[in-house]
Amino acid sequence: MVDYIRVRALVNKHLNELSGVLRSQVNVPLHANPELGYQEHFAHDTITAFLEGLQLKLEISKKTYGLETSFEARFGSGGRLVIFCAEYDALPGIGHACGHNLIATASVAAFLATAHTLAQLQIPGRVRLLGTPAEEGGGGKAKLIEAGAFDPPEDVAAAIMAHPVGMHQILAKGDEVGLAGPILVANHKFQVEFHGKTAHAGGEPWEGRNALDAAVAAYNNVALMKKQTRPDDNIHGIIEDGGVAPAIIPGYTRMSWAVRSPTCERSELLAARVKKCMEAGALASGCTVNYIDSPTYKDLRVNSTLCRTYVDEMAGLGNNVFLKQRMEFHASTDMGNVSYYVPSFHGTFVASTLGVPIHSPKFTAEAATDDAHDATIECGKGMAMLALRVLTDDQVATGAREDFEKS
Template identity: 60%
Template sequence: MPLSAIDLEQARVLVNDRINEANPDLHKINKALHSHPELAYKEYFAHETLTTYLESLGFVVKRSTYGLETSFEASLGQGGRQVVFCAEYDALPEIGHACGHNLIATASLAAFIGAAHAMVTLSIPGRLRLLGTPAEEGGGGKAKLIDAGAFNPPEDIAAAIMAHPKALYLIQQDGDGLSGLAGIRLAASHKFRVEFHGKTAHAGNSPWKGTNALDAAVAAYHNVALLRQQIQPDERIHCIIEVGGTAQNIIPDYSRLSWNVRGPSMTTADALLKRVKACIEAGATATGCKLNYIPVYVEDMATLGQKILFKRPKGGSGSTDMGNVSHHVPSFHGYFAVPTEKDVGAHNPKFTAAAGRDEAHVSAIESAKGMAMLALRVLVDDTIAKEALLDFESLDE
């Protein structure tokens, strides 16, 4: 049965009070994560900071879980439905927390603490889990966690929940006063690397003896650049050359490229991937190089004075490994606003600065209160849990 109006308000007060009480510590943790950016699967400071704090609060914490050094989980409760909060905390190379994962970790941590307090105080049945998910930025950490059983058995998990920061100007339109999004359709994504192996030779004395791996990389890149003219507006192809050689007078015998192929659905992304691979393989054929693929795993906010859009009709071109989770268990991936300069979005050095400001922390904390209430609703309200499951089961591939 759903919580009564009185119990619901009791739960909200308990959640808000507990998160507000913990806010000084949460603010310190947020600042610490922001000032110690770490790359995929190397988030040792974040892992230590988050687990130590959870242990200090008396939660049962497991470190280095599911075969990943920097994954962790904290849990509460036994039996009944289960809700998992997902925490991200990795950063981007050179530009740090330009995607605001310090805020994601803080928001999920706060939501877990707030929901746990209300759950214990009101004797709400069910289970809560905070799952530390490393390597969202290109590492596909959640995909590895899925394979390792972190979300198994799937029928045991009623919802996986998280929220992501997004530039305020991208959420608000025409002064509509929005401060967040409850959901947006993201793109399916294939991430992989490609190696070309050739044969080295002196570029001045005997270039004909070599097989140029850089030429293969350039040919593949150029082929795909031509392909971009013939793809749909909601499809994307990204690439960088990571390795191209060591000296200009030596024919390179090795090159490596990093690719990301995106489409609005798995069907379209798979079809585009096939076309991209044909372009890459043509580069190998033209130069005589050997080719090798390296796969990479790929209503409560209103009470806080926040205006949240339920769903924006137009999908986004970004992607996240939380999408992998959403194909495994019912999932929620919301957005909360971070004030930025006009035209400054995620993966921009200026967004790094914005993600470290107090205004961003306030937004993350407000989002945490909403996520905590969402988790409690899923635990106690059969209708919400069933509708989430029905929505999941009708997921359009």
């Protein structure tokens, strides 16, 4: 029998000791050096160098699974396997406004506490830290699944991570520090290119075919269509390339779209309607249209056993986390794709109590605070305990697998 009181004490003590160095060598450097998806070379090098400098016998692989900014660290032998997913990409213009510096720190912390406890107690179990680039639109985890990072899926007892949020986003009521089972929706993403014909806008406009007109018409078509969509559908797009000069009729424009709905099936059907709006814009302006599809983010399959276990273990550490989401929040993640492949946990933790929305410059500032780091370490403790329960408790591991297969 495993003494979970002792296990909890080991995890708590170890991460209290590591908190300062995690802040100075992982959290702060990542926040100060934001990088876009698939360009996270600084984050890749910083995290792997930190791991290499520890007095722990880790197997570390860099530039893994065909991705220059993915990595993998492994510890343990025998028993079950748990994978912690670390995100570290940032947003264009506003840096770590989604707090991925905190996600990376939490997953590194949880991985190290789990490995330390396995070593101290000399119990079987395997734990892996997987660097997962490009969550913000690039579908890094979808590509990692295709490359075999979670194979064989029957060998993975759980994949684990957590995301920072503002207190208001989960309706926390003062003492609650997180949510175990968020509702995260599917997201079909694509770029659309309109090809027309350049001409002098003043002298010979009849010689041109205006690709910007196609984009504007398409945008307005979607705005009209949205009046006849379900309340829990969400469609948003931007013009990425709208031309080069007013005197030149644009022969090329490009837009980027995200089509969200509660399930993959509904998002695909809605995306097909959106593409009809693109085609109508192209037809009206005499242009042609081309699509560049990105990996679809699947809705998150919430695993009841993993969520309940996390809530219980966080309570054991003195933290109040509630189980189920209380409000709609139509966010998406490529961790949803992982949840369709192996039993998965994607919790949230409160990194800001100021009512600051994520994906805003104010949240970028919040993601650098001492309070946000402290919340990250507490979440790392809870995720480590969740992993250790999966690795050592047959009832939890079996329940997680059964929940995955039923859903």
